[in-house]
Amino acid sequence: MPALRVSGLEKSFRTPRGTVAVLSSVTFDVEKGEWLTCLGPSGCGKTTSLRVLAGLLDPDAGSVWLDGAPGSRLGRAAYLPQEDTLLPWRTAIQNAILSAEIDGRPLAAARAEAMEMFERFGLLGFENLYPSQLSGGMRQRVELARTFLSHRELLLLDEPLGALDPLTRASLQEWLLAVWSDLRRTVVLVTHDVEEAVLLSDRLLLLTARPATVRETVSLTGLPRPRRRADPAVVAERARLLSVLVPEVSP
């Protein structure tokens, strides 16, 4: 039984200039513990599909099954939106345990768990600072810590590293890979960074331009882990994917 089964998703939005189809018969499965990345051109509907998966949007047609059951998905997956969503009036650790508070879990235990996570995430000593006092890379790590601390099996990550400068981004990619190998959650990542996708994923979904539909599924389980961005196999795969995707980006 797959952790997530998505079949025949359709979604369109009504705008003043007419109806825009965003998703068209999107179908895929994600196995438990698998890292699946949706790769596609900007504005192709990746964020919309994640919001549907998180339960924030209802599809016009199609179904999403989480752990083999349909129904409401709110509160059942950990969603990391693309924009900075740290609450500015909460310190780093208070942000990290937000999900525990919503769940009504005991806070002392949640704090202790968060402190362990902060140690692993290199955030120790920063737990009582407000987001405005943290650098962009640290804020992103707090957001990821919050996502991992949610006790949800499925993580939905919407370009979590998109807003960072290339150097911070590169170091966070490797770090994220290490954290994920330790913690092993089911991940659906959305990105337009081909290298990031190749470095991190077990499997790729290549999406078409709007309306997004799955054009090709690429299995990367053949690439041995841990991967380095300079590995010849990683470089070759990245080049191959770019050549497939580029005509799509600039028609």
Add this chain to the structure above:
Amino acid sequence: MIGRLLIPTSFAALLLGVWELAVRSFGVPVYILPPPSRIAITFFTHLPLLARHGATTLGEIALGLALATSFGFLLAIALHHSRSLERGLRPFIVASQMLPVFAIAPLLVVWLGFGVWPKVVVTALIGFFPVVVSELDGLRAASRESVDLLLSMGATRRQLLTKLLLPASLPSLFSGLKLAATLSVVGATIGEWVGARRGLGYLMLESNARLHVDLVFAAILMLTLIGLLLFGALRIIERWALRWRDSAPAETSRG
């Protein structure tokens, strides 16, 4: 800090000096316009009297402001929750501000007597509008993404309100509160003008009728001090409640 105070202080000194000089050199009678030195002397010699009446006025302001804040705050939450309630009530809330409070103040005396309540109600009526409007705006301040985040965590409507919408509304609410505090001084004074036996507004009318213009000015000075005190107290509460906003970035902290 000293530099920041220097300009307003010297400006005030200049203004008072010109006033003092003009009144003395033109021989303006004290019952028309007393010189600042006379007002200062009156202020200090009548301090117990001013403090007694000031306490009454401050009490009315505090009560009126508390009423305006709690009522305005709750109403804003209710309006935010219910679209139809907002559609139905918003025109009346706006219209209530077009209503000259001066006009209904005498009615309030008829309905509520000469005690403290008509003043409290006038103060509350004036202060309530900025609180509702600022809180209503503030409740919309949270980004769609952070709302999405909490909903995706499975937050209930109540959790969404207490953990996101209310904290996000605080900066806006404080702007409204500071405005309400400033207006509330006017409200209490108006309330006292139309019928009172105590309070700075009453003292001003009384002294004016007896041509004790220096005492009128001393009462105005006391009212100003009360207004500044309220404003300052709110600033301190605001700084504390919004301390996350003033915190300097750790990596780029200034010296």
